[in-house]
Amino acid sequence: MQEILSPYTGKVTKLFVEAGTTVAVGEPLIEYNGNGNAAPAPTAAPAQAASPAPTTTGDVQYTKTGAMGRILAMPSVRHYARKAGIDLTQVPSTGRHGHTTLADVKAFESGAVAPVAAPTSAPVADVPKAEAPKVEKAPSVKAGAGDTREPMNPTRKVVSKVMTAQHTHIPPVTNFDQVEVSKLVEHRKTFKELAAKQDIKLTYLAYVAKALATTAHKFPDINSSVDYEKQEIVHHEHVNVGIAVNAPTGLYVPVIHEAENKSILQIAKEIAELAAATRDGSLKPAQMQGATITISNLGSARGTWFTPIINGSDVVILGLGSIVKEPIVNAEGEIVVGQNMKLSMTYDHRLIDGMLGQTSLNYLKSLLADPEFMLMEI
Numbered sequence: 001m002q003e004i005l006s007p008y009t010g011k012v013t014k015l016f017v018e019a020g021t022t023v024a025v026g027e028p029l030i031e032y033n034g035n036g037n038a039a040p041a042p043t044a045a046p047a048q049a050a051s052p053a054p055t056t057t058g059d060v061q062y063t064k065t066g067a068m069g070r071i072l073a074m075p076s077v078r079h080y081a082r083k084a085g086i087d088l089t090q091v092p093s094t095g096r097h098g099h100t101t102l103a104d105v106k107a108f109e110s111g112a113v114a115p116v117a118a119p120t121s122a123p124v125a126d127v128p129k130a131e132a133p134k135v136e137k138a139p140s141v142k143a144g145a146g147d148t149r150e151p152m153n154p155t156r157k158v159v160s161k162v163m164t165a166q167h168t169h170i171p172p173v174t175n176f177d178q179v180e181v182s183k184l185v186e187h188r189k190t191f192k193e194l195a196a197k198q199d200i201k202l203t204y205l206a207y208v209a210k211a212l213a214t215t216a217h218k219f220p221d222i223n224s225s226v227d228y229e230k231q232e233i234v235h236h237e238h239v240n241v242g243i244a245v246n247a248p249t250g251l252y253v254p255v256i257h258e259a260e261n262k263s264i265l266q267i268a269k270e271i272a273e274l275a276a277a278t279r280d281g282s283l284k285p286a287q288m289q290g291a292t293i294t295i296s297n298l299g300s301a302r303g304t305w306f307t308p309i310i311n312g313s314d315v316v317i318l319g320l321g322s323i324v325k326e327p328i329v330n331a332e333g334e335i336v337v338g339q340n341m342k343l344s345m346t347y348d349h350r351l352i353d354g355m356l357g358q359t360s361l362n363y364l365k366s367l368l369a370d371p372e373f374m375l376m377e378i
Contacts, residue, residue, distance in 0.1 A: 082165075240290045256271065310348055
């Protein structure tokens, strides 16, 4: 059921459909008379005849009334914003007649546009709306004598809202594992110099991104999304790997599109270019859109296992830890020094079960354990 707020005051004189009926966009819902004023009268008044009587149709959806006035947006846009924890009153609108589009919300989410400034004029009159649930505010933090304060920048605000929404609505499971990567270390040593001659920095992250893309191509369910409004699973044609990058202003996730069709060297080059663009502020919104699976890398900071939060509409995120020299038992039963790469894979348990999560992680480990096997699987 969708609640639709009228932009005018008046009295309903006719119902075109019964309660509970599904109505196509553009079909009339009600007929009412009124004076055309946008704000409701403070007290009941005699109805004034209007010719013709206005009707409310299914093509207009009012999200809520905020300080900036009434926000126009389709239900799918409101659903996306609610899931992402985005306040639509802060999103600049570019659609016809002031509608807030999905592109507007995604641009705001990515930090490509600044929030709408608060108005200085008198607030718009109240419009009837559903009562919002009461939320207890966290107590204000008192600053000490030597404490300082700084406002959250737009990127940090977006990250805060998105991470809160993701952690609140997604039931996550994280599998912690490790893989012995001595062959991978040697492979990188062999080709690192060759890559440098092409001005490419060959990192372990490039190998992992390629291995993850190959794994997602073999296990398409981990490269899917769920449209809960339509109760449908979306199977993506390509594997678009998001790479979490830390920048001075906050966290960004640029995307390597169609990673399953790119070589390790191509991916390495693209990772370096996207990271540089992120840190110098030249990253474009289009370069942050379309991720279907994501990597969060703490290996460069000597991190090991952690619990990464799923990004956007993805159902899987891989946490990449560092490579640690540790005692292992080899194939001959001898205790030797091995090199274990730490892995943490978080998945959305609404779509991914534990067996699929671990099976796909095992396959990923087999690719990382032997790069030659990875090349055979391309």
